[in-house]
């Protein structure tokens with residue numbers, strides 16, 4: 001349904017990313033600050049022309065640098081929910097939602113009846129006459145979603161749809177959004193920083209870094225085999241790249257890690273923060289991977305403490321507060337880190 005190759009130049013930044021989304025599919029576009037997510041969303045919405053490549057939606061060319069085709073935003077079958085919703089403050093919820101169909105040529109009364117129907121579907125029939133300032137954040141988000149869906153868009157774009165909400169509202173609104181996205185027959189793209197939103201709402205993740213797609217796939221594949229530091233942090237893993245020879249991976253500084261599975265050639269080694277055990281003295285016995293590390297930082301992480309370690313490897317370890325107290329950990333402390341080979345995952349560093 002959506003087939004796009006987006007090349008957009010903004011001063012020194014270049015976005016060069018391909019994106020396809022099937023009808024009914026929900027794709028999350030994730031990436032660090034400045035990766036180009038908003039630029040991609042704006043190009044798809046028709047708020048920025050591409051300088052190369054194309055945007056094709058349901059077989060229709062919306063943008064093509066080569067043929068100088070450019071369909072403006074208001075003539076695209078695209079619905080957008082912006083981060084801060086951009087509701088018209090002087091219009092009621094009903095008129096905000098009716099605005100979309102009205103712009104797409106529906107009569108005033110028909111637009112209002114479509115809007116009333118959509119407000120009912122998002123559970124806000126009782127708030128039709130409320131102005132945006134009388135709505136809670138979660139309700140405003142629903143009005144913005146209803147407004148975007150009311151035009152029956154072939155492509156729905158959501159820019160950080162939950163970021164303006166507090167944690168409690170976020171959970172409810174996420175569940176609500178999930179329900180509506182599952183029913184949407186068109187393509188959906190969600191731009192988000194939040195891995196939880198991506199994992200819950202999307203069928204597929206596309207990871208953008210410095211204007212390029214670095215990894216894409218379903219959550220299980222990406223979680224099992226991250227390919228960049230950003231993705232590894234996103235899914236909460238320590239990740240290293242090196243040269244594998246049988247069950248030994250040699251990292252660029254010469255440090256070696258023993259893995260439980262064999263691999264050959266360029267390879268990634270990943271392990272979770274819980275796989276690292278910390279000891280005051282060099283541990284005896286079985287672990288094959290043992291090194292001396294310095295505590296660079298400590299943070300609370302749920303029930304655990306997350307310890308940043310520097311040394312031959314920069315890693316994070318999760319330990320219990322009791323273990324941290326017994327080890328008397330503080331920034332600058334020296335510890336021994338042990339990692340069992342069976343806790344590591346090794347996979348080839350080759351193009352997918």
Ligand SMILES: Nc1ncnc2c1ncn2[C@@H]1O[C@H](COP(=O)(O)OP(=O)(O)OP(=O)(O)O)[C@@H](O)[C@H]1O
Pocket residue numbers: 010011013031032033034035036037038039040
């Ligand atoms: N109006 C602009 N003019 C010039 N450069 C811009 C403009 N807007 C964004 N950029 C640059 O384009 C790059 C990508 O920005 P973009 O906002 O698309 O990233 P993002 O992934 O959405 O980031 P964030 O998560 O912080 O919103 C950045 O380097 C930014 O400085």
